[in-house]
Amino acid sequence: MFRTLLLTAALGFFASALFAAPMTGDSAKGAVLTDAKGMTLYTFDADKDGASTCYDACATNWPPLLAAEGDAATGDFGMTERTDGTHQWTFKGMPLYTWIKDAKPGDITGDGVKDAWHIAQP
Numbered sequence: 001m002f003r004t005l006l007l008t009a010a011l012g013f014f015a016s017a018l019f020a021a022p023m024t025g026d027s028a029k030g031a032v033l034t035d036a037k038g039m040t041l042y043t044f045d046a047d048k049d050g051a052s053t054c055y056d057a058c059a060t061n062w063p064p065l066l067a068a069e070g071d072a073a074t075g076d077f078g079m080t081e082r083t084d085g086t087h088q089w090t091f092k093g094m095p096l097y098t099w100i101k102d103a104k105p106g107d108i109t110g111d112g113v114k115d116a117w118h119i120a121q122p
Contacts, residue, residue, distance in 0.1 A: 020035065020036035020068070021067075021071060021077065021089065022034065022035065022041055022065065022077060022089055022091065022096060022120075023035070023036065023038075024122055025038050025040070025105055025106065026106060027040060027106050027107075027108045027119065028106070028108060029108060029111070029119060029121075030121065031121060031122055032108065032119050032120060032121055032122075033091060033096065033119075033120040033121065033122060034105065035065055035098055037105065038105030038106070039098050039102055039105060039107075040098070040099070040102055040105075040106070040107060040108050040110070040119055040120075041065060041091075041096045041097065041098060041119070041120040042062065042096070042097045042098070042099055042110050042111070042117050042118060042119060042120060043091070043094040043095070043096065043097070043117070043118050043120050044062065044094075044095065044097065044116060044117055045115075045116040045117075045118070046116060047094055047095050049093075050078070050080050050090055050093045050094075050095070051080055051095070052064060052080060052082055052088055052095040054095070054097065055082075055083065060100070061099070061100050061101075062097040062098070062099055062100075062110070062117070063097060063098050063100065064082065064086075064088040064095060064096070064097055065088060065089045065095075065096040065097060065098065066086050066087065066088055066089070067079050067086075067087040067088065067089050071087075076091055076092050077089060077090065077091055078090040078091075078093065080095055091120050094120070096120055097117075099113075099117070
């Protein structure tokens with residue numbers, strides 16, 4: 001029974017890190033929005049009207065910041081529904097993503113990729 005409770009608590013902790021509201025952190029370009037692990041968040045110029053256009057290989061390289069069931073939008077933060085039914089966090093209407101080539105909190109290596117990806121700043 002104790003092992004089950006411990007396992008459930010651990011899974012809940014890790015799930016909350018994967019599905020958590022955006023936060024802020026520091027980078028060489030100043031304050032940036034981050035995920036729960038402190039990784040920089042990005043926006044994509046091709047996204048329009050609050051909808052994500054990043055799927056398949058794009059989403060492999062630029063994982064969307066997903067919202068957990070029960071998360072609520074507030075202020076400049078909102079959510080958009082993806083084609084698979086999951087919900088992705090948005091900032092000022094722009095869907096938010098991480099970048100697989102960022103290795104540690106504060107990295108901003110995705111800024112300017114293909115002149116279409118930009119760090120999300122508060």
